Amino acid sequence: MLISEFAKATGLPVDTIRFYIAKGLLKPDRGLKGGSNPFQLFTPEEVTVARMIRLQQTLGYTLGEIRALNDEYRAGAHSPERTLEVLQLQIERLQHRKAALDAALTFLHGKVEWIRSGRTGPAPQMEDDQR
Amino acid sequence: MLISEFAKATGLPVDTIRFYIAKGLLKPDRGLKGGSNPFQLFTPEEVTVARMIRLQQTLGYTLGEIRALNDEYRAGAHSPERTLEVLQLQIERLQHRKAALDAALTFLHGKVEWIRSGRTGPAPQMEDDQR
DNA sequence: TATAAGTGTGGAGTGTACTCCATGGTAAAG
């Protein structure tokens, strides 16, 4: 698909997509159309890659870190062991993130309870999650 | 406590704390010491506020949005209803975030399974979470 | 009382992630 269709599929602005390509996060093929500056062609797999990038961003990774991770992932694409390792790493980070989120939810629920019960006792504190 | 102790308690650099104060995210009192530029004094409650700020940041909020939320929270500090409303809002956003995280985890686990079973069938795709 | 350490203020500089624009080439529709 062409860049505008890719933009629709991912919800990303065309400029952002080009920015990601410049940063090495996406590597579309070049088609036959476009003459001297051939048009870039995107696969449906790259749509998933793009969504993964957005997710990783929400996890606090910089585009540089995401690129490194994804490059490593691609490099080991033919080694199931390595691929699984990278996936496992991602999963662990997500779970760590989820734990922090749960801690925050516990804190907020605790605070709600504390207020409902007339603010008796000390206000709930939040633990340091030293991300 | 003084700013350097607050820095230790929160793990934030002194410069960042001052930056947050300038942005209106933290509002320490002024003590008697310090002459013309009185020293700022922080309470243990503000340590929790600072941790909450960091958490909100990891959820993708800008400092401006965090400030707005916290200001509203403080504004309704004497109205339990409003306070509970704001807390409820925070809780909902966190839960929404958690749902997106769970979707990503499902995707990753699915991918692990897909690889383990010899990449039979189509590769798992990730849904759009339109955050 | 000298001196080191801590504090406040103002402003400049940095890295990240876009976002916008001008220019020029290519493609599809009528």
Next chain:
DNA sequence: CTTTACCATGGAGTACACTCCACACTTATA
């Protein structure tokens, strides 16, 4: 063949969140 839409490239500009001074003043220490 012209008009309209789409594409690529390069570079400038922007918003955000710090981060790093320089300077002046205050406090604690020897």
